Amino acid sequence: MSEFLGLYPYWVVIFLMMTGFYIVISRGNLIKKVIGLNIFQSSVFLLYISIGKVSGATAPITAEGFEVYGNPLPSVLILTAIVVGVATTSVALALVVRIREAYNTIEEDEIKDEIRTQGAGP
């Protein structure tokens, strides 16, 4: 039981990861897909940040009386990944706007129907 509780950040990570992944797969609405993708990516951010945690440690700033420091590298790495995630989201939303302009819908099924009935269009 204590092992289960000790690993709780990872349970949160797995829960979020599966939630996000499921939304991406199951939802036909493109915006919801983007949101799912965001949750999925956020879970990985949490995974990295919890890797850097050292129990009983302080922030990695050298000072008198502190011997154990947390690992700052995963947090730094994940800053980069967050930027990548923001960029991905913005590109995805820009595409959704263009898709709505071209098809007048953001439902995957309706887009497919329209492609089937009216060909590729202009």
Add this chain to the structure above:
Amino acid sequence: MIEHNLPALQVVIPLVAAPLCVVIRNARAVYGMTFVVAWLTFACAVALFIRVADSGDIVYAMGGWVAPWGIEYRVDQLSGFVLVLVAGMGAVVATWAPRGLAAEVAPSKRHLFWALYLLCLSGLLGIAITGDLFNVFVFLEISALSSYGLIALGGRRKALPAAFRYLIMGTIGATFILIGIGLMYMMTGTLNMADMATRLPVDGHRTVLVAFAFLTVGISLKAALFPLHAWLPDAYAYAPSTVSALLAATATKVSVYILLRFFLSVFGADFAFGGMGVGQILMVLAVVGMFVASAAAIFQGNLKRMLAYSSVAQIGYMVLGISLASTAGLTGGIVHLFNHGLIKGGMFMATGCILLRAGSVERDELAGIGKTMPWTMMAWTLGGLGLIGVPGTAGFVSKWYLLQAALEQGHVWLAVLLLLSSLLAVAYVWRVVEQAYFKKPAGIGVGAREAPLSMLLPTLVVIGLTLFFGFWTDFPAGAAGAAAESLLGGALMGGTS
């Protein structure tokens, strides 16, 4: 000084030129700069390749921070080889592009197109050159994000859902890779590939196994290995021809390179192929992919879609070579990576010429196109022969190695399947050849003129190279063989700085 900094310049030149494109805005000036930059990066790649062949691996510490603390760039036989392919195709496609682009992308967006093109190129080159795991992820996303934008620039509105789907699948793949890298960092405390290779616990700790699984799935998604290829056909079919040519020649190949890097340099062949049956799984997927995707290609009416499905099948050949985990198999896989990059790049270029002059790449509308565009169709057909693997073409060389590797391990059935899948390639190439040469010119095939020289010449050069490498096998096969030997011989240890 310049020579010492070549590994950094390889990536930095296109990376710096990309934002300049956005600032300059003038389409002509931007293209001029892109042209120069693309050929400069190719010169860098060739110089690096020659240096590696002469004096061994090059290790470059970014900003003077020595590994494992700093980010390290590392050029060995394999990455030098991939750099030459990526930079070379990047330069040739950029040379080929302007006429076709004028018809496909609005003038107001052209400078942005070239900015994305250079970003994509620097991302792909960065993946091939870096020796740092997290850096791989960053470059992967640079190239992927720019390629989503490039695909969405395709003229028809179908390009948009295709780009969106690629974005979703590509991001999932990249995030899987990120998870894998995170778990590996957790176990080893390092991100440097060479350092990680020495520290990885080979006793099969579960976290390492999970990391390996995430990486394998993520990279397979990026490489469009069957059955994770669903994003590829639409993306390549509806992208602007320039983008199809660049991505088909380089993007999936670089993903196969990452697969090789992780499997053989970081985890090591013993871990990757021993005990878990990963080799067998990949082999089955590769073979099924070869057949399913080739069969699907036969029934595609759109030439670009057909070539895209054929790409999925050809990825199967490369992964098959890797899954055999022998020197001959790896040589076959790596040499096919190179040859297929040339062949498919050249064929997409020829198809782009047809699209420009005939206004369509629907097979049924192209009756008699071989008579009105003889040079273009000749290039296309020669490329098709390379896909089939007819002796005298580069495709034959790679399939020969794969056949040898299969027979060497006593897999006669595999050799038979290889030959059978080539027959499927005969079918889809033949359907186009029949339409182009054995039908009376009709419809749009009548009005089409031969492609402009500025497009025809690069196409013929690339296709000519595939024939040249079919006879002169010293460079691709020789270099691939050396790369395969060093990969299997526990690479990433020594090296000169």
